[in-house]
Amino acid sequence: MSIFVDKNTKVIVQGITGRDGSFHTQQMIDYGTQVVGGVTPGKGGSEVSGIPVFNSVAEAKSASGADCSVIYVPIRFVVDAIYEAIYAGIELVVVITEGIPTLEMTKLYPFIKSRGSRMIGPNCPGIITPGECKVGILPGHIHTPGPIGVVSRSGTLTYEVVHNLSKEGLGQSTCLGIGGDPIAGTNFIDCLDAFQKDAQTEAVVLVGEIGGTDEEQAAEFIKKNMDKPVVGLIVGRTAPPGKRMGHAGAIISGGKGTAEEKIAALTSAGVPVADIPSQIPGLVKEALEE
Amino acid sequence: MSIFVDKNTKVIVQGITGRDGSFHTQQMIDYGTQVVGGVTPGKGGSEVSGIPVFNSVAEAKSASGADCSVIYVPIRFVVDAIYEAIYAGIELVVVITEGIPTLEMTKLYPFIKSRGSRMIGPNCPGIITPGECKVGILPGHIHTPGPIGVVSRSGTLTYEVVHNLSKEGLGQSTCLGIGGDPIAGTNFIDCLDAFQKDAQTEAVVLVGEIGGTDEEQAAEFIKKNMDKPVVGLIVGRTAPPGKRMGHAGAIISGGKGTAEEKIAALTSAGVPVADIPSQIPGLVKEALEE
């Protein structure tokens, strides 16, 4: 078991003929992901890494039966590409592209909900169920199958955390980055809920950062709805207020969204919070032993 | 029993201080309708026929517990008034005002559905459950309580039909006009479905007219889903194609929407169709006797 993707997930790649799209298509195939088609308007009929390219998601879906799409198209076309995927009935859309205007997200979010689909991202590294399916740009080799769910607002920091877990023999059920934007298609609660219900997952690592109140809401959710142990990490303790720390969503504004508040919320929900990534495997092991 | 409104329905009047609004408020009160409040922005604190006036639907609803609103506001304000009612959580909105642009209806219709509310109209005479509740501008005195449901795209023609029924001793469960616009908040099928489920209703009279395919769809619905008898009347047999017969929706265009097609559809669904209104009571009695 796992969450959101597994060995049966059939993936199409929107923007497959682009630089990032073609590179990661090959990477996903190499990992064993079922990549069943690609989409680039006007390039229909060609192939990338042996995968057929279509002019539209509708065509790709009807030809391949895809249920998941990963989107690498340039920022100017990405919003339209997401609507296209949802209109075509794709259930899971993973958006790697960075830079969607927040006002577009205020429209996309309720629209996707109303259609019963799920979006992971935007501005995210993707999702991986080790040994089964990798969708996005995460480096496959650091992941090992196992009982730990990992969810993060970050990219490389997630790899750091996963690397630490794998090194200490803690394999992962599913790892995903939900993206660093102020509004994300999937948030911590969605993932925690799925991990709680997933038979393979025995504990969850939640990697948060400054900005917003997603971690506080996650803490509330954990307190009320989870019996599986959760271990936290919050970065940005040393970040100055009012400055955007790279991610559009990582900003302390109006005195809100500080690391202290988030750590306090998690701690009060019974979630041990690591000071540094290398403490995480130990905290997970302790939690599992209890 | 009845459909959509009954003696427990609590009604507010949007546009209560206007000419039509104040006149029909008194008429509704006289009929025995529970009119619990009125709304005219800027006139909050005043009274019309002893009914308190509020500045907003939200205020009127929270003060009165209204679940129904009837809208008489001028065309320039009517779309906003409808959204206001739905946002405030009003379950049934009856829109008397005529002239909403069709493109606005393409937005209002899915919005209201998504909120789980119902709109009757626009451009309609309203709805009456004889002896219990009258919402709109229908003349109350021609109605008598009884087992016949009446649904119509028209106003005065409905009165004509009801008048004929009452004269022949056929009282009504509920009578409503769904309005003469191309897109209506409630269509024939919605009403037929409700009448089918209503214990009081024993037979239904459906009064259609040229334009669109609502009657054809109703015929399809009757064939599949109804065991109560339905009697039909379709007007506009003599209407020339391409001309709007008063109602925005009453137009034969591209050879579609003729009376012949509608009559044929109803007949094939086992619905006897009257040539003229005065035949209706006889057809209803025959149907009830079978």
Next chain:
Amino acid sequence: MKIHEYQAKEIFVSFGVTIPRGKMVTTVQEAVAIAEEFGYPVAVKSQVLVGGRGKAGGIKLAKNKNEAEQHAESILGMDIKGLTVERLLIEEGVDIAQEFYVGVIVDRTTRKPTFMVSAEGGVEIEEVARQTPERIKKLSIDPFSGIFDFQARELASFLTDDFQLAGRIADFIKNLYRSFTACDASLAEINPLVVTKDGQVIALDAKINLDDNGLYRHQDHEQLRDKSEEGPSAADARQMGLSYIPLEGNIACVVNGAGLAMCTMDLIKYYGGEPANFLDIGGSSSPAKVTTAMKIVRAQGNADALLFNIFGGITRCDDVANGIKEAFAGKAPELPIVCRLTGTNEEKAKEIMASINIPTLTDMDQAVQKVVAVAKGG
């Protein structure tokens, strides 16, 4: 409200839809001057609010000054389905490589703005729909979000396999949609949309029907109304808030409510008569509406008898009776009148009508049977 081709094109061009160079003229001299300015060939196109102009000889191509003059002369003043041509659109000739149909309407079934496109350009779309429906692609648009690029591409791809050309058609389609919504149209249609030999995408013909219900928020659209084609009675009716449609029969009828008015027409026919008009005086009562209705019926001239059919709800019967009294102002009616008045203030109305010696009935069937007999001279 229907508007002329040249007016539709003016709207389209303001939203970036490409149209041929052209100018509306009302005289032969102007037509020739514009043709000379544009160079030949030019199209000389009658501007009337009715379909089938081409078949009627109302659209001609002129290859030189002589032909331009001849065509302008023959088309101006021409009668097309009862309408007199008073305006011409002179348009630069276009080298046509391909012709398509592109239209957008509000679809009553899906309740959404809906595109229809077909590679069968230049022919009647209803004909294509009947004979080869698979050659039409329909696509509904979410009115909140508008048309997406992928949808415009999907429509364009149905018309051509050439991706570059599809891109230009997709842009055209997006502009067409913007025009459609911005002016509250009920229909915006390009037939044919042509691709020129040098690859341009152009609206060769153009049609917009404006939603009458949208006119109140487009004050500027009132000036698009061609009052000469509407006729004075229709203008009177519109200004007074009446719905009026002249018909061929000889029994005029004045009714309150569109459904009841249609029903009255049907009933006249059912009892062996022929209605002379559809005339709905609407819901709210006002003697002025009745006098206007009387004026319209008189102006139309083809009636042998007049039926009032009023079911008083909001409309008060006495208001109608007062209107009738006012309309005759003491003089005897010039044509026989049958009056059916029932409902609100029925008794008062009867008194008023009695004062001018017009009897009233309360039953619709009786009234219609009587007016049919009267019109036949019975």
Next chain:
Amino acid sequence: MKIHEYQAKEIFVSFGVTIPRGKMVTTVQEAVAIAEEFGYPVAVKSQVLVGGRGKAGGIKLAKNKNEAEQHAESILGMDIKGLTVERLLIEEGVDIAQEFYVGVIVDRTTRKPTFMVSAEGGVEIEEVARQTPERIKKLSIDPFSGIFDFQARELASFLTDDFQLAGRIADFIKNLYRSFTACDASLAEINPLVVTKDGQVIALDAKINLDDNGLYRHQDHEQLRDKSEEGPSAADARQMGLSYIPLEGNIACVVNGAGLAMCTMDLIKYYGGEPANFLDIGGSSSPAKVTTAMKIVRAQGNADALLFNIFGGITRCDDVANGIKEAFAGKAPELPIVCRLTGTNEEKAKEIMASINIPTLTDMDQAVQKVVAVAKGG
């Protein structure tokens, strides 16, 4: 992106939001000339991209030419929270009757554009939110349909019982919303919105933060950027697609990924050091990004040691190593460098680093502990 008050007001006024008559100037002479043109009193307002200008003495009222000159002279060149005042906004004085707060942001919790209004105008809204939250009204807007009239009225009615005035404030609010969405703002704030003694509704102060993610579709917004306040390093970083924030510490760090970069800063602090910056070179690998990062670190000047922390995923470690090699071009680094490189092409990177005599580590904790020790001179 933050923009100046005078720029925000230019945007607002183009959407019908009323502002006082005003002009931006950069010299005392201009300031006086404009003040003379407007007549007195005028407000002399420093234009810097930081809050608290008033408290810092950056906003003054001039009652005559003398005062206008004095204030312009004292404010121009003034230092406000580290920023030098280079521009003034000279504004006509306004007779204030009432002051309100009106703002709209994208709320992360409701995921919708959300208004906040308060009758507590002119004071910090965060302060009001903390002390008297009931004096703030919040209302979320559906981004597809935009703000409805009834919502604008609801907000305005929270501010005043005067229905006429509420109507004008409601119009103001609708215009504010249009400005907000049209320019892809993340915040549009009027504090205070004032009602003048003759009943006008005016934006006395104005603030717009533009969503950085929206800039790509507003080419014209780039000219609003105040490069003088940004500094050359920030401009370099932006152009190269790096995220850079200078800090007070002495350990510079260059990291791939924002989360890992924040984590690195935290780790430096955790092990007893102080970070000199946040610097995220982003995902895709390019030696040019590394050389730019080096240039920025050098320009900042307060670093005693430099840490590279790279977790190679898409970023290839050898690209980073090549960038470091290029940046030094054979010369010895002017400050001690600690390198942590792990992941994609780690081995190749180690070889390159060895060729320029910089040892590499693979463990983040070790690397940070080492750089902290090095920076302390250990």
